Amino acid sequence: MPTVRSANAPELKMKDAAPDLSPLARAYLERRDDMRRFFLARLGGRGDVEDLVQDLYLKVQAATEAPIENPSAYLYRLASNLMLDRLRQAKRSGARESEWRRTHHASVGALDVVDTPDAESAIIARQRLEKLSLALEALAPLTQRVFRLHKFEGLTHAETAQRLGISRSAVEKHISLALGHLVTKVGR
Template sequence: MSLIDDSGLEALYGIHRTDLRRFLIARMGDAAEADDVLQELWFKARNVGTGPIDNGRAYLYRMAQNLVVDRLREKQRRMERERRWSDQATDFAAAGIEPTDRSQTAEDKILAREEVAALVSAIKNLPDGARRAFELHKIEGLSHEDVAARLGISKSGVEKHMAVAMKYLRRALQD
């Protein structure tokens, strides 16, 4: 490859943006975070002042990999800080200083109860066969084969009842 100057790096970024995004998603496992890193990479590619670059594409990928490593290191540092803070909160409690209350708020508890009530109501309103199959499989933990044996239907029948139940519950809980 021929040498490019730093203004050509921005053009190469435009050419390889889609591949760079795919590379970042594969490394990070999160498209939104990959997009953030991709934007950061664009800013760096626009402002790099290193002079001529022998292989611009490789340079961009190295920059992207370095940004991924930086993000991972920052995440590890944040987790370590939070762990230390949690340990200190325990030390405060031992010293007689009241730690932060990490339990659910009253609003969270009310919302959780409402969600449970909506789910119970939705299960009760399932068609009879779908309700029985759902309860045996999801609540009692039986396999499809065991549910089929208990209800005296085929495994395929259980799968159809489960599909009906899941479709009904999704609709009921979205409303």
């Protein structure tokens, strides 16, 4: 006589279990361990075997009350379909993840590099930029202009000097002055 195991109660004989169970529910209770082995054999020890056994129980409980000619065969068919659904879902999920990774990451060798910073880094960078802008406003207008042309617009010292009509040496002094001021006001 098969037994029913419960986490809260000792082993029960099948005849002691609820007598009003459907034939499919009885087949499930009789073959629960077989179902676990069935999933294990096909999925190779993956961790979702217990989830599948529980999902199968839910399917059995939701099954129609229509008479089933062979409850055992029907149970195995439910188990197969459930397992295939789970595998398809994992495949679709993997495809979504790889597509997301492909569009949101850059790769350098074997390493993934995130194209966008996480939220905390973005907030910190925004706050630092705000401090930088405020500190720049405290500089003389010419020093601000020299710094912006060189650091933000990417002009060389010579190009900056030519655009502003000052010497290259003056550009270097203004840049040095601005950098010194920003390091003391903003920090590294």
